[in-house]
Amino acid sequence: MATLGLGLFLGGSVVAIPVVTGVAEGVQHQKKQNEEAANETRMIKFNLDVACENKSVKGAEDVDGGIVVLRHGKVWIVPADPETRTPISPQGHESLSPPLHPFSGFYIQYPDEDRCPPERGLVSTISDDPPMLNWIYCNSNTYALCYGNRTASISHIVGEWDWTDDESALTLDGFEGFVAVDEGEDEAGERDGLRWAVYFDRDDDGLGKGSRVGGKRMLEVELLRRVHSEEEQKRQLEEADKKMQVKTQGDLKSHFSAPARERQMR
């Protein structure tokens, strides 16, 4: 029995994602899963840009052409610099510390033996230093997109994440039902000025015709994969490597085996 260990440093703990081959039963099924889990195409990192067709809603100009960022446990949309495609901090919150962290992630099987068949999950870095990955999930009560470690995410909707046929846009449960919800100005101060939160219209009814979000303004959005260029991926690997070398002095080495496949890609 051969094991291809994919070690991922997820939310403070190393999660070995078991990818087992050669078991007599269900070999074919397992084999497919292994290929999927180890599929380098699936594991190419991307950012998420935002497109919003309906420009008639107030605030759509902030969302259309924006970028997805992660903060305060949730997934948000902020405007992006058109040249560099980096997030622009909300007005009055220009010098955030840490700065806004753009979604930067890839697909990988969610490690949960109780999910049968296993579901394809989605991870993103939540900080570059230390390089830390979290799961992106849909809160099964509020339908808000959130991020967190395995413990935080396991009871929620963690997949099946996928892409559209042309691989250009993100889907969940085979559906592009993402909605930007204006969480309002009132408490925005406490959220570093963030306003547009991303939700998943799981029941395809406009979030219960808006009732799920208390009638807040909503915009249907497309989340577009912007795949990192080869140079960018190489640069990230080198940076991650440097950071790991610093941190692995001492005997922490095994804790920083991650992300293993990123190393394999070289």
Ligand SMILES: *[C@@H]1O[C@H](CO)[C@@H](O)[C@H](O)[C@H]1NC(C)=O
């Ligand atoms: C996972 O997240 C939960 C809450 O989100 C936190 O309490 C817990 O400490 C985290 N676990 C690890 C191993 O970091």
Ligand SMILES: *[C@@H]1O[C@H](CO)[C@@H](O)[C@H](O)[C@H]1NC(C)=O
């Ligand atoms: C990996 O995914 C790509 C895109 O879906 C697909 O074309 C390719 O066949 C997959 N490779 C394997 C080994 O499954």
Ligand SMILES: *[C@@H]1O[C@H](CO)[C@@H](O)[C@H](O)[C@H]1NC(C)=O
């Ligand atoms: C745009 O959004 C407004 C307000 O939500 C809605 O009334 C209108 O039908 C939408 N238009 C399109 C083309 O979706």
